Amino acid sequence: MKTMTCNQLGGACDLKFQAESFDEIAELSKKHGMEMFQAGDEDHLKAMMKMKEQKSAPGAMAEWLDGKRKEFDALPD
Numbered sequence: 288m289k290t291m292t293c294n295q296l297g298g299a300c301d302l303k304f305q306a307e308s309f310d311e312i313a314e315l316s317k318k319h320g321m322e323m324f325q326a327g328d329e330d331h332l333k334a335m336m337k338m339k340e341q342k343s344a345p346g347a348m349a350e351w352l353d354g355k356r357k358e359f360d361a362l363p364d
Contacts, residue, residue: 288364290305291358293316295355296313309356313355
């Protein structure tokens with residue numbers, strides 16, 4: 288079981304997600320992001336806009352995901 292925070296995944300808080308795989312942790316982060324979006328959380332909305340801008344270039348999203356997957360894989364169990 289590995290742990291990453293919302294902040295480590297591009298979010299705006301220190302909420303911890305725990306999962307066995309990167310895909311699982313990404314899904315937990317996505318769910319949290321949707322909850323924060325629906326709640327209108329200003330800090331998370333700002334983080335989402337920043338991520339959207341950073342990932343608008345062709346291939347940027349795949350590169351970002353690859354980097355986060357490697358970061359996850361390097362974490363201790």
